[in-house]
Amino acid sequence: VTDGTAKETIPMLLWCPECSKRHVDEHEYARKPHHTHACQHCGHVWRPAIVCTVGVQFLPGFRNDPVLSSREGAS
Numbered sequence: 001v002t003d004g005t006a007k008e009t010i011p012m013l014l015w016c017p018e019c020s021k022r023h024v025d026e027h028e029y030a031r032k033p034h035h036t037h038a039c040q041h042c043g044h045v046w047r048p049a050i051v052c053t054v055g056v057q058f059l060p061g062f063r064n065d066p067v068l069s070s071r072e073g074a075s
């Protein structure tokens with residue numbers, strides 16, 4: 001599902017550096033790569049990378065065990 005704009009888009013797990021909440025881009029933002037991300041919780045705006053990124057819930061290929069997010073070392 002590429003329309004040319006997502007060429008350098010990098011899916012990332014993003015946390016707000018101010019309030020440490022997860023930043024997940026949803027709906028139109030999930031399809032619209034952006035340099036700067038605005039926290040939905042505190043309004044802080046930051047740029048996690050020099051390229052366009054999209055905040056995702058899970059990285060591609062790593063969405064098998066979402067339940068493990070609160071517990072580490074369960075290999």
Ligand SMILES: [Zn+2]
Binds near residue numbers: 023034036037038
């Ligand atoms: Zn964002």
Ligand SMILES: [Zn+2]
Binds near residue numbers: 016018020039042044
């Ligand atoms: Zn925040």
